[in-house]
Amino acid sequence: MSRLLYWISIFALQVLLFNHLDLTAFLVPQIFIILLITLPLHTKKIYQVLIAFGLGLLADLFVSTPGIHTSACLFLVMLRMTILNTQDLKEEIANRLNYTARNVGVLPFSYTVLILVFFYHLYIFWIGSIGAINTYNLLVTTLMSSVFSLTVIAILQFMSLSHSRE
Amino acid sequence: MQRLLAFIEHNFHFILFIILQIICGFLIFGLNPYQQAVFSHSAASVTARSNQFSTDLTSYIDLKEQNILLQSQISEQFKNAPNNSFRFLQDTIDVKDSSSRPLFEAIPAQVIYNTTYKANNVFVINKGTDNGIRKNMGVVSSEGVAGIVLRSNAKYSVAMSLLNTDMKIIPNINDQEFFTELVWDNSNPHTMKIMGINKLEKIKEGDLVYTGRSSLLFPPGIPIGSIAKLIPKPNSQYFDTYITTATQFRKLAYVYVIINRDESLITPLMPDNE
Numbered sequence: 315m316s317r318l319l320y321w322i323s324i325f326a327l328q329v330l331l332f333n334h335l336d337l338t339a340f341l342v343p344q345i346f347i348i349l350l351i352t353l354p355l356h357t358k359k360i361y362q363v364l365i366a367f368g369l370g371l372l373a374d375l376f377v378s379t380p381g382i383h384t385s386a387c388l389f390l391v392m393l394r395m396t397i398l399n400t401q402d403l404k405e406e407i408a409n410r411l412n413y414t415a416r417n418v419g420v421l422p423f424s425y426t427v428l429i430l431v432f433f434y435h436l437y438i439f440w441i442g443s444i445g446a447i448n449t450y451n452l453l454v455t456t457l458m459s460s461v462f463s464l465t466v467i468a469i470l471q472f473m474s475l476s477h478s479r480e
Numbered sequence: 481m482q483r484l485l486a487f488i489e490h491n492f493h494f495i496l497f498i499i500l501q502i503i504c505g506f507l508i509f510g511l512n513p514y515q516q517a518v519f520s521h522s523a524a525s526v527t528a529r530s531n532q533f534s535t536d537l538t539s540y541i542d543l544k545e546q547n548i549l550l551q552s553q554i555s556e557q558f559k560n561a562p563n564n565s566f567r568f569l570q571d572t573i574d575v576k577d578s579s580s581r582p583l584f585e586a587i588p589a590q591v592i593y594n595t596t597y598k599a600n601n602v603f604v605i606n607k608g609t610d611n612g613i614r615k616n617m618g619v620v621s622s623e624g625v626a627g628i629v630l631r632s633n634a635k636y637s638v639a640m641s642l643l644n645t646d647m648k649i650i651p652n653i654n655d656q657e658f659f660t661e662l663v664w665d666n667s668n669p670h671t672m673k674i675m676g677i678n679k680l681e682k683i684k685e686g687d688l689v690y691t692g693r694s695s696l697l698f699p700p701g702i703p704i705g706s707i708a709k710l711i712p713k714p715n716s717q718y719f720d721t722y723i724t725t726a727t728q729f730r731k732l733a734y735v736y737v738i739i740n741r742d743e744s745l746i747t748p749l750m751p752d753n754e
Contacts, residue, residue, distance in 0.1 A: 358493075359493035360492055360493045360496060362493070363493050363496050363497050363500065364496070367500050370504075374507075379512060380507040380508065380510075380511040380512060381503075381504040381505070381506070381507025381508035381509075381511065381512070382504075382508055382512070384500075384504045384507065385501060385504035385505070385507075385508060388497055388500055388501055388504065391497075392494075392497055395493075441508060441515070444515060444518055445514075445515075445517075445518030445521070445522070446518075
């Protein structure tokens, strides 16, 4: 129940707050992908793909970009599977834990998140401007949005760590 | 089969990922107006390119047929060329009109064997006596003189190439016949030599060499080559003249056999036959 609430709150944050930041055209952070990044480690690959598809469709629904977030979410879970294969997570999988900084360690988690967040943003902005890509704008938007998203994700993870210590 | 099923089962998530990505592709390029426009533009350019490729491919496949067609057209034009026609007065008293009929005919043929590395080079063509080809007929390529038919059977003929030490041909330079022989000295497959052109003759490097009227095998004006080098022989009144052949013998693929229609009527009249 608490996990469902967590999902709804993160998604609501994305839809109601981060989608309407309007600070600059270069800042379009996608926080909700933390939901996919932190999926439980024992989740079957096929379910991960289906969850990514569903979550992507939902995200597209709120920003009227049919297929863009869905496609990016699918790429994200495939990339996540590839990265996680390089990490020793047998114990965590056996204990049915989520992929969080608290469970797998700050360093491997940061490494994974850094890559996934950067490539997710790069992918959506690339698809969004396909046919008239301005490399400078693409990189600046990707970097700014990624840094912002990473900061929010770091705060969320820090809150989670502090909560577990208490 | 079991391995295949095991492979599918093991990689089912990836297969599903591909299927869902395809669906996403349809969504992205079907429902987003900007991406749809980009896709339409790209699709049009891809279609244009593929059409161009298909046209090029068809043209390439059709090349052989086109070559044969062109050969027959050239042969027809050759027959009707003014150089190859003799004008006969119809009536010696009442000269009202003149008509021309072609003296030479050209039979298109393909070269199926060719040598350029021997002292006496020959090439074989895919036409023989069934097509009216006989010994001692001239053979030309689209570039110039190629050789002379040595022997024929029903389907094939062997021709002596210009690159043959036995080949001798009378050159015509600047509309002037030189009664000396153009020969191949077995040194280079592009070069022939004329001995005995007087230093007083007004010829220069680059001048074109044609067939003249001293042969019944070739119509006059068929290119043989061009003068490449004109070397004055020391202590002599003659030049050593080197000719670059018009025909590229290493690439010889299509030729025309020249048939002199009245050769059998003209030859017996020649002084040599008396």
